Amino acid sequence: MAAIDYPQQAKESLLAGIVALALTVPMMGLRTTSGQDGMVIDIRMGDAALTALGVAVGHFVISLIRQALQQRSPKETKTEKSARLKSVAIWIGWASFAFALTLPVTLNLTENLGLHDKTRYYLDIGILVLTYVMLGWGLNIVVGLAGLLDLGYVAFYAVGAYSYALIAAHFGWSFWVCLPLAGLFAAFFGVILGFPVLRLRGDYLAIVTLGFGEIVRVVLLNWYQFTGGPDGLSRIPRPDFFGLPFKRSSSEGETFHQFFGLDYSSIHRIIFLYYLIFILALITNAFTLRIRKLPVGRAWEALREDEIACRSLGLNPTNTKLTAFAIGAMFGGFAGAFFATRQGFISPESFTFIESAVILAIVVLGGMGSQIGVVIAAAVLIGGTEMFRGLEEFRMLAFGMAMVAIMVWKPRGLLANREPTVTLNGDKEAKP
Amino acid sequence: MSMLTVSGVETFYGAIQALHGVDIHVDEGEIVTLIGANGAGKSTLLMTICGSPQARTGSIVFEGEDITALPTHQIMRKGISQSPEGRRIFPRMTVLENLKMGAAFSEPANFDTDLEQVYTLFPRLKERAEQRGGTLSGGEQQMLAIGRALMSRPRLLLLDEPSLGIAPMLVRQIFTAIKQINVQQGVTILLVEQNAYHALRLAHRGYVLVNGTIQMTGAGKDLLERPEIRAAYLEGGTS
Numbered sequence: 001m002a003a004i005d006y007p008q009q010a011k012e013s014l015l016a017g018i019v020a021l022a023l024t025v026p027m028m029g030l031r032t033t034s035g036q037d038g039m040v041i042d043i044r045m046g047d048a049a050l051t052a053l054g055v056a057v058g059h060f061v062i063s064l065i066r067q068a069l070q071q072r073s074p075k076e077t078k079t080e081k082s083a084r085l086k087s088v089a090i091w092i093g094w095a096s097f098a099f100a101l102t103l104p105v106t107l108n109l110t111e112n113l114g115l116h117d118k119t120r121y122y123l124d125i126g127i128l129v130l131t132y133v134m135l136g137w138g139l140n141i142v143v144g145l146a147g148l149l150d151l152g153y154v155a156f157y158a159v160g161a162y163s164y165a166l167i168a169a170h171f172g173w174s175f176w177v178c179l180p181l182a183g184l185f186a187a188f189f190g191v192i193l194g195f196p197v198l199r200l201r202g203d204y205l206a207i208v209t210l211g212f213g214e215i216v217r218v219v220l221l222n223w224y225q226f227t228g229g230p231d232g233l234s235r236i237p238r239p240d241f242f243g244l245p246f247k248r249s250s251s252e253g254e255t256f257h258q259f260f261g262l263d264y265s266s267i268h269r270i271i272f273l274y275y276l277i278f279i280l281a282l283i284t285n286a287f288t289l290r291i292r293k294l295p296v297g298r299a300w301e302a303l304r305e306d307e308i309a310c311r312s313l314g315l316n317p318t319n320t321k322l323t324a325f326a327i328g329a330m331f332g333g334f335a336g337a338f339f340a341t342r343q344g345f346i347s348p349e350s351f352t353f354i355e356s357a358v359i360l361a362i363v364v365l366g367g368m369g370s371q372i373g374v375v376i377a378a379a380v381l382i383g384g385t386e387m388f389r390g391l392e393e394f395r396m397l398a399f400g401m402a403m404v405a406i407m408v409w410k411p412r413g414l415l416a417n418r419e420p421t422v423t424l425n426g427d428k429e430a431k432p
Numbered sequence: 433m434s435m436l437t438v439s440g441v442e443t444f445y446g447a448i449q450a451l452h453g454v455d456i457h458v459d460e461g462e463i464v465t466l467i468g469a470n471g472a473g474k475s476t477l478l479m480t481i482c483g484s485p486q487a488r489t490g491s492i493v494f495e496g497e498d499i500t501a502l503p504t505h506q507i508m509r510k511g512i513s514q515s516p517e518g519r520r521i522f523p524r525m526t527v528l529e530n531l532k533m534g535a536a537f538s539e540p541a542n543f544d545t546d547l548e549q550v551y552t553l554f555p556r557l558k559e560r561a562e563q564r565g566g567t568l569s570g571g572e573q574q575m576l577a578i579g580r581a582l583m584s585r586p587r588l589l590l591l592d593e594p595s596l597g598i599a600p601m602l603v604r605q606i607f608t609a610i611k612q613i614n615v616q617q618g619v620t621i622l623l624v625e626q627n628a629y630h631a632l633r634l635a636h637r638g639y640v641l642v643n644g645t646i647q648m649t650g651a652g653k654d655l656l657e658r659p660e661i662r663a664a665y666l667e668g669g670t671s
Contacts, residue, residue, distance in 0.1 A: 151637060295536055302522050302533045309520035314508035314537045314584065420526045420562060 006304035009063055017056025024048040052294060058412045079411045085089075086419070089372045096375055098276055100130070103194075104271045123270050127277055129340065131335055132382045134281040135363040137376035138331030140289055142370035143233050143360065145297065149206040152213025155193075155357050156186040156329040158220060158351035160336025163235040165346055166226075175239035179337050187326040189216075194325035196319055201307075213356055220348040232347025239341045259397020273342050280338060284331050285371055291327075300324050301369075329401025358382075369412025388402070433660050434479070435460045435620055436588060441490035443473075443480045450476040452644040453490065457587065458622050463614050465623040465631040467665060469640035474624040477518050477641065478592050481622075482514055483507045494588070515587030517593055517624075519577040523566030527557055530565050530576055534583030542585065550579040550619070553609050571602030573608070582613065588620045589613065595627045598613065604626065607634055628665035632656040640665075 029048035032039050043061050103126055107119040116122075139153045153177045163185040168178045197208045222225045227233065238246065244256040246269035256272075291297035299320050307317055340346050362381055366373025385399060406413070434457040443451040450473050458464045466474050467654065480487050483504040492500045508514065513534075522530050531550060535543050541600050551558040554575040560568060574594050581589060596605045598635060607630050613619050624630035632638050635652035641662065648655065655661050 144468055282640035298525075298533060299528060299536060301525060301529075306520050308484075309516060309522065309534075311484065311504045311535055312508055312514045312516050312520070313580070314505050316503075316505040418524055418531060422528050422532060424527070 007249065008400050009060060009067075012063065013056045013060035016059040017052050020055035021048065021052035024051045028326070049140060058319075091369070092376070093372045096379075100126070102276055104407050116195045120267060120270055123267075123274050125383055127270070127274050128381045128386060129378055130274070130277040130281050131339060131418045132359065132362060134277065134284050134335045134338075135332060136360045136366065137281065137284040137288060137333065137371065138328050139346075139359050139363050140366075140374055141291075141300075141331070142324055142328035142364050144406065145288070145292065145304065146300040146321060146328075148321060149202065150325075150328070151206045151211045151353075151356055152193075152209035152211070152216075152361065153328070153332055154351045154353070154355040155213040155216040156190060156332030157336040157339070157355065158216055158334050158348070159189045159329075159342040160333030161346050161351070162233070162336075163333070164196060164337035164340045165236045168237045168341075169235070170234065172237075173236070174243075175240075175341055179334060182337035183330045183333040186336065187330035190326040190329025191322060194322045196355040197323040198325065208221060208396075210353070210356075211350075213353060217348050219353070227346075230347060230349075232338075232345060232349075236344050236346065238269065238344065239272070239276065246272065273338075277338055277342075278336075280334055282335075287327075287331075288371065292419075296320070298421055322370060361393050365403065365413055367410075370413060370420060373413055434458060437491075437493045438477070438481065439491055439493075439497065441477070441480060441487040441492065443485055444489050444634055445476075445485065450608045450644055451480065451487075452670045454641070454644070454646055456639050456649075458620060458648065460587075460620055461614075462637065463610070463623060463635045463636035465625055465638045467625055467628040467631055467638060468640055469664070470626070473640040473644040474641050475592055476644075478514070478517075478541070478590050478622070478624050481590065482509075482512070491537060508584075511585075512583040512585040512590065513584050513588070514590040514595060515577040515592060517580045517596070519570075520575050521565040521568075521572045521576050521580065527560050527568070527576055528561045530580050531583050532631065534580035536584075538584045542602060546583050550582055550586075553582075553612060554579055567657075569602075571606065574598055574602075574606055578606070578609065578613075581634075582617075582619075582666055586619060589620065591621060591623045593626060595625065595626055595630065600654075601660060603630065628661070629656070632661075 001053070005159060025045070025048050028051060029045045031042045031044060033042050034040070045298065046215050050299060104119075104123060104265055107122050111119045120285065135153070135157065140155065142148050142150045142153070160182040164182040167173060167181055168175070185373055193209070193212050197205060197212075221229055223229070241256050244254060244259050246257075246266075247255045248264050249255060249258075250318060256262075257262075288297075292301070299310070300323075302313075303315070303317060303320055311317055312322070337348070345348075358381065362374055362377040365381070366375070366377035380402065383397065384402075388394070436458040438456045440507060441451055441454045442449060448585055454473075454477055456464070456466070456477075459531040466477065468474050476485075479485065481492055483499070483502055483506075484648060490500070491498055494507075494510060494512060497509065497510070522533065525533070528671050531547060532543075535546060549660065555581055557575055560572065565573065568576060578589075578594065581591075587598055594606050594610070598606065610623065611634060612619060614621050623631055624635070638650065638652045638655045639646050640648040642656070648658070648661070650658075656666075
């Protein structure tokens, strides 16, 4: 194995430094400030030079580290690598499962110990991340398994949210009745959209779904009598704990804290919501893991691989795609219903294209079809941006950088390792 | 009565006519081969039988049933199976999953028997059962494509250029396997080939397709003897 070529590295780093200098001189070195007599150019060549030097040194150090790493680890074979990835994925899966399961307890304990005073804030972030994990898993069925690029997934999220809000408000049915209905409505919309467009492929399908997402939003925005237009729908009923409302007191019988003999605390509802979305997300995951091993799930994957081959095996591509689309939409609808009941208020503003883009980014960055990858990507993209809310202006910058970094080093996603659905020694149970 | 009868079929790609009234028939238990130069319409004829594209005129009758206007996926559930041109296996799925896909519409109880039969035919597939399809060599992929097609217990097997891009040693193996499929499993075979020598030696009968029409037909061995065939398709190529 070749030794590290220091002069060559130094030369490359010097070059990087010069390029950086060329960029920093106009961009950092010259700064316009408004002085007393209009704009003044403030010359800060020192800063520019320092930055360029930093780039050169940083480049040198990073490339040394990279080469050292490359030399240390001998090339592992493909099967070894995939086996290692698999065990890592399973480990991460169980770790994040345990973490998510115990999060409310941990937060409560640490708050009592005086380590922080933001249990509610962290739980809210947890709920948000789990919502996106669920959306990611839902979209993963469509994009990751069936290979249908859907840029309008947020439409189903919106349909779920609005159908929940409208049904619950008009009929006064409980959350547990409205939730499946919202999912059904979303699935129905999935079929309506899917039927005409699923003969399209790749880019064309993406454009049409993008359009559908916008149509739904525009309709919601303009159908004032029905959806409240830009004002949205407010006073959406909160979920109750199987009939026990989370209120200080209730005129219609016991409330949650009375029933369990607890002191009233608003955190109960948050914890309940947290576990609700946790369970919903787990259901999505379990469903996906199960269906992959069934003929229809395998057909989705085969369809992603080669549509013509599928047809020559007697598969009806339209129906197969339609089921994927409808089921993906259904989970989007569930997530939407949850979103509506958590927020208590929804408006078309929550369902813009950027939401679709973020969900898709979670799926793609996580590694298409990888369940754990979605969790990690959602935690990083959603949790990360939420955590650094203080650095408002730089959030999107960091978001972009993270995407570029992943696309450069992990072009197929963080965990792009497909698990076979059948093995020689019978089906081994897959982990969440 | 013949198993498959294609009569007067004309197929178009948009405005371009690819088949100009083709008549062929395949009898039960036969191996029939279709040879011809590049662009003669061999693959088009095979695909037309599968309904993609559909014939504009003429009729295709399989076991007494007119399948001309049926959609592909229905035709493929009637006892016809195809190993498509370019193999088209599922690259990210394992060999076993590929074979499972082949059995998607057959009786689940038959799966193990059928799988064993495919493994006996191509022991290589058993060795590589848990490997991804995309990591197989060209020849192994062809075996997989044929194996996958057999998983649905077809009565008629359509093979589109199984020797394309495969090492000569494996070509011989694959043709031996085709013979076995025909003799041992009693599957009727319609074989499209550019490798005319191997194909005609194997087949009971052959058709020569030129510019979208059948120009010659006869027993495989007879066609092989004809000087015009030797000149056009076998020049220097007796590999």
